[in-house]
Amino acid sequence: MNQWANIQAIAFDLDGTLIDSVPDLAAATNATLVECHLASVSEDLVRSWVGNGAQVLMQRALSHASSMAQDSAELQTQLAHIMPRFMHHYGEHLQQHSRLYSDVLTVLQKLKQAGYKLAVVTNKPYRFTVPLLDAFGLDGLFSEVLGGDSLVKMKPDPMPLQHLLQQWQLTPQQLLMVGDSKNDILAAKAANVMSIGLTYGYNYGEDIGLSEPNAVCENFADIAQYLLSQ
Numbered sequence: 604m605n606q607w608a609n610i611q612a613i614a615f616d617l618d619g620t621l622i623d624s625v626p627d628l629a630a631a632t633n634a635t636l637v638e639c640h641l642a643s644v645s646e647d648l649v650r651s652w653v654g655n656g657a658q659v660l661m662q663r664a665l666s667h668a669s670s671m672a673q674d675s676a677e678l679q680t681q682l683a684h685i686m687p688r689f690m691h692h693y694g695e696h697l698q699q700h701s702r703l704y705s706d707v708l709t710v711l712q713k714l715k716q717a718g719y720k721l722a723v724v725t726n727k728p729y730r731f732t733v734p735l736l737d738a739f740g741l742d743g744l745f746s747e748v749l750g751g752d753s754l755v756k757m758k759p760d761p762m763p764l765q766h767l768l769q770q771w772q773l774t775p776q777q778l779l780m781v782g783d784s785k786n787d788i789l790a791a792k793a794a795n796v797m798s799i800g801l802t803y804g805y806n807y808g809e810d811i812g813l814s815e816p817n818a819v820c821e822n823f824a825d826i827a828q829y830l831l832s833q
């Protein structure tokens with residue numbers, strides 16, 4: 604039996620899946636580093652640090668720029684000090700250089716029209732997620748939005764997906780996770796739900812196929828072949 608036919612709800616990752624947000628994340632990272640009298644870093648380097656939320660992004664940036672070990676007490680102290688600055692800078696320029704990937708809006712509209720329940724499950728802090736969805740005209744499409752700080756645990760933990768299953772009274776076979784990172788695929792596998800991996804986003808420079816999602820797509824529009832009758 605075609606397992607795609609069971610799907611009733613879809614959880615979408617945000618950064619690297621719906622929105623290319625690295626340019627603004629890099630700008631906020633660099634504004635914070637420069638304030639600390641540290642050297643700024645390239646956008647490519649920031650892209651390789653995105654995936655585990657804002658705090659881990661800045662932890663990686665600070666460790667790189669200062670040569671302090673990521674888990675050292677000294678780094679943790681400085682991190683606590685600079686996180687509010689990063690949150691400030693990013694909040695000021697959430698979508699100055701960020702953009703929606705091709706076909707995201709139209710495909711999401713078609714999926715919603717076809718009757719799927721849609722959610723965003725991101726590791727980005729919730730306070731940035733909702734304004735970003737608003738700014739790109741995606742706000743009305745999702746019945747649930749979970750940020751990295753909405754629950755006790757974030758992806759790759761299955762908690763956000765299990766929360767959706769409970770909230771929507773669905774079985775794991777009825778939910779699909781779509782994302783660009785191994786954190787999305789690991790969370791899906793841990794929750795026993797199907798997943799699609801996208802190749803164009805951020806995955807620490809690794810091939811998303813290595814995480815073995817149920818399907819790999821090169822463009823967002825390619826997910827439609829599994830979900831919409833053509």
Ligand SMILES: O=C(O)COP(=O)(O)O
Pocket residue numbers: 616617618619653654655656657660724725726727728784
């Ligand atoms: O903010 C991050 O580090 C990653 O966010 P994502 O889960 O939407 O990819």
Ligand SMILES: [Mg+2]
Pocket residue numbers: 616617618619620654782783784804805
């Ligand atoms: Mg992502």
